[in-house]
Amino acid sequence: MDPQVLAEATAALADEPEHSRVLVLARLRRHWPDLLAGLTAAYGARGPQAAAAAARTAVAGALARPADLRRLDLERLVEPDWLQSPRQAGYAAYADRFAGDLRGVAERVDHLADLGVTYLHLMPLLRPRPGDSDGGYAVMDYRQVREDLGTVDDLEALAAVLRGRGISLVLDLVLNHVAAEHEWARRARAGEERYRAYFHLFPDRTLPDAYEQVLPEVFPDFAPGSFTWDDEAAAWVWTTFNAWQWDLDWGNPDVFAEFADLVCWLANLGVEVLRLDAVAFLWKRLGTDCQNQPEVHALTRALRAVARIAAPALAFKAEAIVGPRQLAAYLGHGELSDLAYQNSLMVQVWSALATRDARLLTVALGRFPPKATTTSWATYLRGHDDIGWAVDDADAAEVGWSGPAHRAFLRDWYAGDVPGSWADGLVFQDERTSGTAASLCGVGRGDPLAVPRLLCGHLAVIGFGGVPVLWSGDELAALNDPHWADEPGHAADDRWAHRPRFDPAAAARKDEPGTLEHRVFSALRHALAVRAGLPALHAAVEAEVLGSVNPAVHVVRRAAPTQVLVAVHNVSPEVQRTPWEGRAVDALTGEERGGPELLLRPYEVLWLLV
Numbered sequence: 112m113d114p115q116v117l118a119e120a121t122a123a124l125a126d127e128p129e130h131s132r133v134l135v136l137a138r139l140r141r142h143w144p145d146l147l148a149g150l151t152a153a154y155g156a157r158g159p160q161a162a163a164a165a166a167r168t169a170v171a172g173a174l175a176r177p178a179d180l181r182r183l184d185l186e187r188l189v190e191p192d193w194l195q196s197p198r199q200a201g202y203a204a205y206a207d208r209f210a211g212d213l214r215g216v217a218e219r220v221d222h223l224a225d226l227g228v229t230y231l232h233l234m235p236l237l238r239p240r241p242g243d244s245d246g247g248y249a250v251m252d253y254r255q256v257r258e259d260l261g262t263v264d265d266l267e268a269l270a271a272v273l274r275g276r277g278i279s280l281v282l283d284l285v286l287n288h289v290a291a292e293h294e295w296a297r298r299a300r301a302g303e304e305r306y307r308a309y310f311h312l313f314p315d316r317t318l319p320d321a322y323e324q325v326l327p328e329v330f331p332d333f334a335p336g337s338f339t340w341d342d343e344a345a346a347w348v349w350t351t352f353n354a355w356q357w358d359l360d361w362g363n364p365d366v367f368a369e370f371a372d373l374v375c376w377l378a379n380l381g382v383e384v385l386r387l388d389a390v391a392f393l394w395k396r397l398g399t400d401c402q403n404q405p406e407v408h409a410l411t412r413a414l415r416a417v418a419r420i421a422a423p424a425l426a427f428k429a430e431a432i433v434g435p436r437q438l439a440a441y442l443g444h445g446e447l448s449d450l451a452y453q454n455s456l457m458v459q460v461w462s463a464l465a466t467r468d469a470r471l472l473t474v475a476l477g478r479f480p481p482k483a484t485t486t487s488w489a490t491y492l493r494g495h496d497d498i499g500w501a502v503d504d505a506d507a508a509e510v511g512w513s514g515p516a517h518r519a520f521l522r523d524w525y526a527g528d529v530p531g532s533w534a535d536g537l538v539f540q541d542e543r544t545s546g547t548a549a550s551l552c553g554v555g556r557g558d559p560l561a562v563p564r565l566l567c568g569h570l571a572v573i574g575f576g577g578v579p580v581l582w583s584g585d586e587l588a589a590l591n592d593p594h595w596a597d598e599p600g601h602a603a604d605d606r607w608a609h610r611p612r613f614d615p616a617a618a619a620r621k622d623e624p625g626t627l628e629h630r631v632f633s634a635l636r637h638a639l640a641v642r643a644g645l646p647a648l649h650a651a652v653e654a655e656v657l658g659s660v661n662p663a664v665h666v667v668r669r670a671a672p673t674q675v676l677v678a679v680h681n682v683s684p685e686v687q688r689t690p691w692e693g694r695a696v697d698a699l700t701g702e703e704r705g706g707p708e709l710l711l712r713p714y715e716v717l718w719l720l721v
């Protein structure tokens with residue numbers, strides 16, 4: 112540990128009670144190596160200086176931490192696997208669409224508690240640019256809350272209300288880009304050198320053209336290319352996403368310093384998990400697709416170290432929608448993110464339901480290298496984004512399919528464009544899919560098997576292990592919003608179809624037996640409650656995706672030291688049989704099943720304890 116950094120920290124903590132000083136210094140000593148190594152990997156000779164500055168920020172963050180959050184830090188330090196517990200159940204929503212504003216969210220906590228939610232991801236709510244803001248992913252001011260949602264005080268109060276109900280508040284940290292209207296971008300346009308250095312600005316097309324040789328496009332339809340000419344800045348600006356989302360230059364240690372401070376500030380408001388938005392894109396390297404570069408992990412490691420010194424209760428979730436090989440690096444050996452999205456499971460469950468065949472699912476998930484035992488997946492059937500049909504060509508070939516043809520099939524199937532399709536989705540950017548889980552399962556078309564199919568999909572996620580995150584409305588089988596295109600700025604982005612507003616009348620029906628909402632809500636609530644009591648669903652246990660002799664049956668085994676759970680899913684609309692030795696109790700129904708074989712109803716799911 113650098114003696115000067117330690118001496119400075121000791122002096123800064125001089126007025127703290129001894130127990131607190133001892134704790135913060137212990138954390139500093141413990142995490143300084145990660146901070147220094149991360150920043151040295153990213154910034155070379157400038158690393159140590161950046162690390163010393165970040166250590167000062169972290170210690171200041173620890174000093175500013177409110178008493179109740181310091182207590183939470185201690186609780187989390189004695190239960191370091193809190194996010195891996197099978198008790199965890201997530202829910203994600205836009206605050207305005209879910210409940211009007213932040214105070215409204217606080218008033219709707221009973222709905223979440225009824226479902227068993229312990230983790231609430233509120234979509235971006237820090238002040239976005241006016242007009243279209245990509246659902247808030249174009250932040251204009253990270254220190255303010257979106258005007259119509261409330262104030263920073265409301266946010267802090269909401270975090271406390273949620274914490275009191277055992278629900279962790281999860282917020283986005285949009286770190287790849289800021290809105291073109293953000294102060295940093297304005298000052299860059301005004302010619303301030305300090306702020307020009309926060310962005311990737313190019314005087315002509317030479318470098319943009321060279322980069323674009325290999326860069327994939329994220330929104331080819333409404334934001335083609337990855338660079339945007341800006342007259343005022345007199346430069347081509349790197350804009351991976353929309354033209355008004357300016358990519359930050361994380362090669363500049365000043366950018367790291369800004370975010371280190373922001374992380375401490377958000378943690379001290381009571382945010383418990385930060386979702387690292389589009390983290391894969393942070394580092395640019397000519398000749399590559401500018402995703403998953405090693406510096407991304409080095410910077411995450413350093414940012415995580417800052418958080419662990421300042422606010423150990425804070426966890427990180429990586430939003431990296433990348434292939435299995437690249438994904439494991441975001442979890443590292445626990446010194447990076449605690450959670451990462453399990454995108455492949457989502458894609459493969461939809462693929463299995465469309466084809467009535469789980470073989471590709473088995474191959475694709477079988478490829479995942481084991482992740483660190485201290486980390487978890489964030490699993491989901493649907494989220495706010497489109498479904499990108501990330502089917503690997505080699506995986507498809509292994510089951511005798513063509514990757515490109517299967518991807519096109521899934522797009523068409525879920526758009527309802529293939530004979531026999533029950534789905535009611537939309538095509539997004541030519542090759543991807545939008546639509547709510549219920550619409551994609553055919554609930555809106557009155558298909559009699561739509562609900563069993565929908566529940567099969569949800570259970571495949573809830574029983575996989577990790578934190579299952581339900582997308583707002585899915586607990587009530589909400590359909591696509593027919594008016595999605597009406598809002599200004601939304602017409603070109605059909606992801607808004609699956610971001611419906613919360614319907615209080617539908618929510619009330621969850622308590623009326625015989626309704627669709629009751630059927631779906633109670634099944635999900637029951638599955639989450641059963642899950643909470645199953646040690647085999649602790650995230651430290653690795654899911655083994657096993658094939659079955661019957662391709663329509665998807666089998667996952669989770670062997671904890673004290674319990675073995677075998678989740679069996681019939682992904683087809685027909686009765687299926689699969690061999691099964693002996694008898695076992697289904698944790699979902701308490702029934703004993705088995706014999707020489709299992710007989711499965713259409714879309715039936717069993718959680719067998721063996």
Ligand code: GLC
Nearest residue numbers: 245246248352388389430496
């Ligand atoms: C993430 C978000 C997506 C957004 C993008 C740019 O991928 O999930 O909604 O468009 O980042 O911020």
